[in-house]
Amino acid sequence: MEQTRKEYIHELAIVQEKVAAMGDKACTGVQLAMEALLAGDTELAREVMLADDVLDEMIVDIEDSCILLIAKQQPIAHDLRVIAAGFKISTDIERIGDHAYDIAKTVQDVGVLLDNERLKWVQLLGACAVDMAAKAMRAYREHDVRLADEVRQLDKKMDAIFAHTFYALSEFVTTEAPHQKRITQLLFIARFLERIGDHAVNIAEWVIYLETAERIHKKDKA
Amino acid sequence: MKMTISNLNLYYGEQQALAGVSLEIPRNRVMALIGPSGCGKSTFLRTLNRMNDLIDCVRIDGRIELDGANVYADDMDLVRLRKRVGMVFQRPNLFPMSIYENVIYGCRVHGLSDKKRLDEIVEKSLRRAALWEEVKDRLDDSAMGMSGGQQQRLCIARVLAVEPEVLLMDEPCSALDPISTMKIEELVQELKQEYTIVMVTHNMQQAARVSDYTAFFLNGKLIEHDVTDTIFTNPHDKKTEDYITGRFG
Known part of the structure; x- marks a missing residue:
């Protein structure tokens, strides 16, 4: 039979493209924020902060598109899950963008934080956060439930790195008194990166819901 | 289960209209039958109270049970079956009579003539059909002067007057405006407390x-x-998903 509702199907696809584009932009933001942090590059940090305004515009655009589709097309079944996941995932992406902004703002305020040896654990944490966020968005774009599940599993690794980072930085606080303020800021950055991992897990769980209609309950958490 | 349908096949002459349909209809629940035009849903609905018997070339095999009894048994009393399994059609099909006489038409067919009893039935049926307050002062007016939505609710009152157990509704709102449609939908929600309802609809949201x-x-x-x-x-079959989301049909 001939397919109907072509315009509606096209609009649903556009929502998914917008969410994917927003996710890519947020992932790039985290990546650049980490580069700025490691290089003490305040100019790059400023660019990351400016990019956050674009993410704020993108989420409003996605929300408006979703609301219009609900009002005009009454989506159900998988279509409805596209809308529900669009709302939820874009919120998590926006938070990821906010944390990239927070990291960049710290770099802009302070410049070079500490030498690379002391940044080692934060660097690892950042790489893990970028990896999780990028994989979550790839799972969304490619409808890949297995990859989404991998992101959920990576959360354990993230938690372990965060615990090490927290311990190492706490040690520096006591042994390197002149750098206390900077080390405290690094602790905040570590927390932002760990939160980015949590948002990536949320995205992965919405990808699983989108593709399978299965909700991941707290007791099932990886 | 109120009704159980097992491996039902129906043919209009050489043309098979229903193929191997098995379905259980739970008591005091609303079951919606959906599907594109010509898919067999109205034909299926009509098999439940043997309305298809009125069509010459129809041949049916399989089994339909109402409370465990074979609906297609040779000794089934069709008048009694259609009293137990009443039907509301797509368009209101009232008689050119008063509102009162329309409601009690079925009761008169079944031999009831006691005026007091008939008055009680009229009020009770119209109340159940959420129509009493609108027509209680003009019961002797012609039913044909009512709005489409009122006429459809009067049809429902007429079915309820003979105290059925199952209500079959064949697109009962397709000729109605949105407000009348909502009234019928609210009524269906009320009626399922007492009746088993099977409704054909083209309206997915309904x-x-x-x-x-x-x-x-x-x-x-x-x-x-x-x-x-x-x-x-989360429909399991892709054909269901494609239909309910409007991909075809």
Whole structure:
């Protein structure tokens, strides 16, 4: 039979493209924020902060598109899950963008934080956060439930790195008194990166819901 | 289960209209039958009270049970069957009589003539059909002067007057405006407390709003049936998903 509702199907696809584009932009933001942090590059940090305004515009655009589709097309079944996941995932992406902004703002305020040896654990944490966020968005774009599940599993690794980072930085606080303020800021950055991992897990769980209609309950958490 | 349908096949002459349909209809619930035009859902609905018997070339095999009794048994009393399993059609089909006489038409056919009893039935049926307050002062007026929505609710009152157990509704809102449609939908929700309801509808949102169970028909086959929440959030068959989301039909 001939397919109907072509315009509606096209609009649903556009929502998914917008969410994917927003996710890519947020992932790039985290990546650049980490580069700025490691290089003490305040100019790059400023660019990351400016990019956050674009993410704020993108989420409003996605929300408006979703609301219009609900009002005009009454989506159900998988279509409805596209809308529900669009709302939820874009919120998590926006938070990821906010944390990239927070990291960049710290770099802009302070410049070079500490030498690379002391940044080692934060660097690892950042790489893990970028990896999780990028994989979550790839799972969304490619409808890949297995990859989404991998992101959920990576959360354990993230938690372990965060615990090490927290311990190492706490040690520096006591042994390197002149750098206390900077080390405290690094602790905040570590927390932002760990939160980015949590948002990536949320995205992965919405990808699983989108593709399978299965909700991941707290007791099932990886 | 109020009704159980097992391996039902129906033919109009050489043309098979229903193929191997098996379905259980739960008591005091609303079941929506959905599917594109010509899929067999109205034909299926009419088999439940043997309305297809009125068509010459129809041949049916399989089994339909009402409370465990074979609906197609040779000794089935069709008048009694259609009293137990009443039907409301797509368009209001009132008689050119007063509102009062329309309600009690079936009761008179069944031999009831006591005026006091008939008055009670009229009020009770019109109240159940959410129509009493609108017409109580003009029961002797012609039913033909009522709005489409009122006429359809009067048809429902007429069916309820003979105290059926199952209500079959064949697109009962397709000729109604949105407000009248909402009134019928609210009425269906009220009526399911006392009756088992099977409703054919082309309106997906209506099926989602009013039914507890949904059955999807395509090309004479029952493709999928499940609780309505599941059908409209996570149907198992791609054909069901494509139909309810408007991809075809």
